[in-house]
Amino acid sequence: MNFSSDTAAPAHPAILEAMVNAAHGPARSYGADPWTAAAREALCKTFETDLDVWFTSSGTAANALALSILCPPHGAILCHEEAHIERDERGAPEFFTGGARLSLLPGAHARIDLSALTRRLAANDPSFIHETPVHVLSLSNLTECGAAYRPFEIKERAELAHEAGLAVHLDGARLANALVSTGASPAEMTWRAGVDVLSFGATKNGAVGCEAIILFGAARQRFHELKVRAKRAGHMPPKMRFLAAQMSAYLKDNLWLDLARRANTSAAGLAAALTRSGAELAHPVDGNEVFAMLPPGVAPRLSAAGAGFYPWPSGSHRFVCSWATEQSEIDAFAATLAG
Amino acid sequence: MNFSSDTAAPAHPAILEAMVNAAHGPARSYGADPWTAAAREALCKTFETDLDVWFTSSGTAANALALSILCPPHGAILCHEEAHIERDERGAPEFFTGGARLSLLPGAHARIDLSALTRRLAANDPSFIHETPVHVLSLSNLTECGAAYRPFEIKERAELAHEAGLAVHLDGARLANALVSTGASPAEMTWRAGVDVLSFGATKNGAVGCEAIILFGAARQRFHELKVRAKRAGHMPPKMRFLAAQMSAYLKDNLWLDLARRANTSAAGLAAALTRSGAELAHPVDGNEVFAMLPPGVAPRLSAAGAGFYPWPSGSHRFVCSWATEQSEIDAFAATLAG
Amino acid sequence: MNFSSDTAAPAHPAILEAMVNAAHGPARSYGADPWTAAAREALCKTFETDLDVWFTSSGTAANALALSILCPPHGAILCHEEAHIERDERGAPEFFTGGARLSLLPGAHARIDLSALTRRLAANDPSFIHETPVHVLSLSNLTECGAAYRPFEIKERAELAHEAGLAVHLDGARLANALVSTGASPAEMTWRAGVDVLSFGATKNGAVGCEAIILFGAARQRFHELKVRAKRAGHMPPKMRFLAAQMSAYLKDNLWLDLARRANTSAAGLAAALTRSGAELAHPVDGNEVFAMLPPGVAPRLSAAGAGFYPWPSGSHRFVCSWATEQSEIDAFAATLAG
């Protein structure tokens, strides 16, 4: 009954097997190897477009590197006030950009409110030297509250941003979960909706440690700078093949979507059990995360039964399922709630 | 005949097997797992002392993070003018420290010259505000020229540094190779010789991607800050167990020393073949790297025969062996030279 | 009728005269001159305590340098959401600290709300690595809305901050105006109320360009670092005597308080005229700034009559008086309003 985090799960056997298989013979370092080329090809096919990609072992690094090629040190990044880059990355965006600032927006379920975004962009004046203008809009899908944006919701926000001269970044640490629940294709949810740079996560969904920074369209002109910044930040692993092999295995035969579907199904079961027990869901369950307001006494009872989960700042509790969550865990959880 | 780099080698099977074995059941994220605790224990035993350790997947990150807890943004770091942190890390020390400076010293075979060090330290005046004072001495063992410092050589440099109020960092990306060739113990070469913080590499010697930042003695007071800086730089992998498992396997039953011995032996064979052919060694071969001045026509002949190696700025050529280098490669290389 | 800013005013003749008088004979550079020593003495007397001081020609630099010795790059600074350091300094705090973050608090009239501060401090956990903890509380007096904190209000906020382990910075760009309106002494409003580091402004109140960064008590241990950071940022003027001479003249015979009283009186007259005309004051007029909600048509009429002032984000308009504001300007303004 470990619902503490999807990173508490181990790695999927197929991904480890791919790493083992990559350990044959010499290969050029730093990404100039056939595994990396193959992973890039697989991503092009998955996203139905040509693209540039850089692999890192950390989602924080993926986000911060992506932002650092889109925002100068004297600019700002628009994000939701509960975004991971604001709450959980210890100032990585500020570090990687050389001192840019996060500018926070409200919105239910950690989706950026459209009218708040509109007002903020209307007030933006890059020619006014005294204030810090915004250069990037950073969205997250799933959001930090486990809700999904549908493609048109990404698109309406991205269009506003582009009209105002901003670039659009998407933190897709749990993109697979959002795609499964919305039924959208990778392309529809990203570049077709206006995303310029994507942090595409695999670690929370079965990888050992693999995140891809994907550049679409005009953003691809920043690829050399991205590599330079990655090198400088210690995110240019010499044996890149072991990251690339993870990504290829992740995408192969839709493993990634299968794993996300599994996690989402577990979360739905967990949410149902919570609702039955009288708990109230704090946010829509659009992926593998459940946020619930627990009746008094329930949290201690769950803990006593061995369940792992976290209290959340809002007063709710967070329960996260992963591809490795077993039905028996859901059942035991439900039984504890019922009992 | 791939002598381009030790990072061109794959990962050792025992290390991959350890990763596979770590993929069982849930575990706490970010290093609070039993594999990480076990790897720390193994390091304590190896280095015969209590210590603090943080794992990264990048040697550049290990060096830069280590330096960032020892040097303020307005200070400088003493290193050899051919050091990896100066030549090959794209300004990572400057980035991680927030703008500190490298101050370069000469010395044969990329060993820092003792009298140059003495003079530089004598001229250092931290109370003088206009100049940038040095705060750290960074040594590399093996050096960038493949030479080894013996423990007393580390010690005499570290003592000078400590007397002048500096901390001592050791870039040990190839520490195993230096230990094998000098016969020194890990403790003798590091904290007993005055090293405060060690970048302890495994990637070049068989790991998938694993480097340890090790804090000895008083430097351990900086451990919390090290973790904070690692987090902020995207070097706090959620599934840390897969890094830790590599390190444990690396140390187990002296695998690391066996692999380094194998690489050193290959390099000795390669050096002998080169010498026989009329090439002159540019530097002592104290590890797995050979730098040679090739007679005219030799480099193209080797390339034509399929050998991988790099020309070096000094006019020599660099040949690197690894644990995976086969005797047949050395033989073929020698035959090409002879033929 | 120029009410656009107190920095639109020229410099006071006594201050310019002091600069002219300082231009005699050679003097040691960078602050080791007798004028600088005398200015420090004058500040010690004014603030009734021993202190360390550094002069800069910019309020932005004074604030950012002050914050940079109190907050590490991986920390955060608490301030009001309308603070000058947030709104008007183009990310200078982020730049000088190397990437620290501003964490914003609400509060009427740009005074930090006490309960919001209490809650924020209760949630602060420096041992939790993933989030950015706060290290400094930065207050402004006058606030950005022209309101004053009284000494006990500074004190209750500073005590909360100190209990939580934070340092306290006071942006006193308009401290003179706050002292005049509250009747508090310089000591009561600063170190006796718990202020560790003060940005003490003279530029808005008659100087050519002179701000003092003043360290009280334990913060004085950071004086060497402050000088280093000032040097590195180009804020160590070689002919420091010309800054110091300004400060001495500013303090002499209470010139500074006389000038502030003059500006405050002008603002009171301006506020009275506005109120009489049906405008509503948006904030208390505790100094030399008036924020008013203007009835329709009034702003264009004032502009047409040649009045200088700015619309403010909140919907109000800002009118600033200075020591150089003439009674005739207030009269003309009132007449325009009445007419």
Add this chain to the structure above:
Amino acid sequence: MNFSSDTAAPAHPAILEAMVNAAHGPARSYGADPWTAAAREALCKTFETDLDVWFTSSGTAANALALSILCPPHGAILCHEEAHIERDERGAPEFFTGGARLSLLPGAHARIDLSALTRRLAANDPSFIHETPVHVLSLSNLTECGAAYRPFEIKERAELAHEAGLAVHLDGARLANALVSTGASPAEMTWRAGVDVLSFGATKNGAVGCEAIILFGAARQRFHELKVRAKRAGHMPPKMRFLAAQMSAYLKDNLWLDLARRANTSAAGLAAALTRSGAELAHPVDGNEVFAMLPPGVAPRLSAAGAGFYPWPSGSHRFVCSWATEQSEIDAFAATLAG
């Protein structure tokens, strides 16, 4: 007999008078005032071209801001190993650029050696990600050894730099002295010789504190960024008119060249006295600085007689004259030497 520094001199009366005259009536802040416009016009006339300019009160800031718009954080700046930006600015270039690096070149009399420059540029490879490529060549005229480059010497270095894709910065803290001794015009020594950005100093030659960052030609496209960076660094003084007034007075009726000529003449007299006494000049005396190898016993004798000067790292001693140096000081100095 104060020969310690040209910044030990006071400010010239005409410059102070201009500041006093600027203190009349309100003016727009931050450079949007008529004094600033007039100073820009005077600079255009002096340099015989249209240009953009920003004023700062610090030469360190002028240099570092100039470099920060020419070099990314992951690039390097070529300069002489004795350049002021390397030796005397406490890492300001690193700070303002966000971590760029200085790459040092040798050369007699602190002039960059042409063949060393050629070799360094030939080795530069911006497409190679691991090393830090150079983006800027920074020259100083006068050099740190008091020698002057003639225009053709600037030009041959600038052409090499431009061919290699670098921008060219000139640290002209003592440009007036170099122009006087070489007879070159401001235009010949700067933009006509290939200088893109000039730090044009007045402080060492009679100003209170005034340096101009001047953008020529294509570099003018960076003017908005320069202002943003200046603001962010606390180098956008609200009462800019008092900087601009200094510059206008400095240029008016060739005051600046007259003052430099006076200082150069004093230095020539001082050098002659030294040579007569048996001292050997270490560098050409092309401006207001004299570096001499003193016979044993001379330095203490001069000090005992009240002369101010500094020992220099090379073993020589530095003597600096200024516009304020009196003939009587030279005479007394010569008498002490002779006696």
